Amino acid sequence: MRKSDQFRRMGGNRRSRFAKPLLLGLGLLLGFPSFSGHADLATFLSGINRGGERWRMYMTRSPAGSLHEVEMVFNDPITTGAIADGAGVNMPDGERVALSSAEKQIDPRTDEERVNRKGKKGRIVAVSPVTPPKDFTAGSILERTSFLIVPDFDNAERMAFAKPEIRGREIQIAMAFYKKKPPQVDTSLSPMIASLVTSDKADILATAYAPAKPDYARQSPFDSILREDKSGGRFIPEISPEDHAWAANPLPPEVFSQAEQKCLTSGIYFESRGESAKGQAAVAQVILNRVRNPAYPATICGVVYQNKDWYNRCQFSFTCDRIPDIVWSPSAWRTAKEVALAVTAGKIWLPEVGSATHYHATYVRPDWGPTMKRVSKIGKHIFYRTYGGGWS
Incomplete structure (x- = not known):
């Protein structure tokens, strides 16, 4: 147990x-x-x-x-x-x-070498070394040879380039390829005064006029390019051989002030308000001719009111006739004012008046008339140019 x-x-x-x-x-x-x-x-x-x-x-x-x-x-x-x-x-x-x-280490091969591309194509088609450019020279121009066939000058037939005779005809030839246009209407002036315009370019000091667009009906593009403007924008009248040389001088800059233009308008209004626009422009041209003339005052007011204290012996009768100068017609005053600026700016220049410095009505016979050269009659005024250089 x-x-x-x-x-x-x-x-x-x-x-x-x-x-x-x-x-x-x-x-x-x-x-x-x-x-x-x-x-x-x-x-x-x-x-x-x-x-x-x-x-x-x-x-x-x-x-x-x-x-x-x-x-x-x-x-x-x-x-x-x-x-x-x-x-x-x-x-x-x-x-x-x-x-x-x-035990495998990082594969040092690139993707191009590691990837199995049995059924594909490589990324890079071909790589070939590029040879850098070498220095070269085109040689001297004297070493060049033409690709044209050299003509044989031993024969009777010779080839040569003919010089075209175009000197002095450049503008005429260029105008053959130019299509003219209809004239342009100057909207800065009233129709009655616009019909008197002789120049599309106003004086550079006339600020009331904007730079005008090119009017190829009066001047072609080739004229504006090939012709040099030597006036610097100032208005220089184109005088005839019979005119005096001082008429081709530009006006002093002060003539474009308000006070000077008022004196010129008064002269036009009280001397020729009943005349046509051309008759008023002729009176304005006479007043401005005296401003250009060294024998007269250098201002418009000085010319218009010269000897105004001599009763009936002044240069312009309205300044010494002892009648009050009251403008009863505002429309006529506006017309005279427009004419005054247009003539001062050079928009209007009447060749038939030219360098005239005197005029009188057709119903009077002044004693100085036979001593001067009569140039034209416009309306009820007869215009005169002085002799001897125009100093009197």
Whole structure:
């Protein structure tokens, strides 16, 4: 009995010795199933069914420049290749995992050398070295030879280039290719005065006139380009050979002031308000001719009111006839004012008046008339140009 009890006690101790590790292992298996699952998956993927291989797998990021993002590395040298060779695993999220060995180092080859392109073409078609440009010279012009056939001058027939006779006819030839346009209407003047305009360009100091658009009916584009403007924008009258030289002088800048224009308007209004627009412009031209003439005052007011204190012996009768100068017709005053500015700015220049400095009505016979050259008659006024240079 003692011996059997002793054996019974020894069997119970032996079972308890193996039961405790068994229970501990079962608890670890049930509490941490992920480790076992990963190990079994790695062993299955690597094709290794032997025991003890399940803890030799881990995942790592692939090197930069690779065709995949993740590599599954095995310690066992028996592994598969890269994805380019058809190996690898498709993860549930669509990511491609390559299989590699732990002993594999980063492939130093470039993508062009590493990727299998059996069914593809390379990225680079061809690479050929480029030779840098070499220095060269075109040679001297004296060493050149013409591609034309050199004519034989020994024969009777010779070839030569004839010089065209176009000197002095450049504008005429250019005008053959120019189509004239109808004249433009000057909208800055009233129709009655616009019909007297002889120049589309006003004096640069006449600020009342904006720069005129080119009127190719009066001047072609070739004239404006080939002919130089030597006047600097000032109005210079185009005088005839019979006119005096001083008539081609520009007016002083003061004539465009408000006071000077009022004196000129008064002279036109009180001397010729009953005349046509051309007759009024002729009187204005005579007054401005005296301003240009060094023998008379250099201002319009000085010319119009010269000797105004001499009764019936002044230059213009309305200034010394002792009759009050009252403007009874505002419309006639506006016309005289418009004529005054147009003639001063050079928009109107009457060649038939030219450099005349005197005039009188047709119903009077002044004693100075026979001493001067009669040039024209406009309306009820006869105009004269002096002799001897026009100094008197």
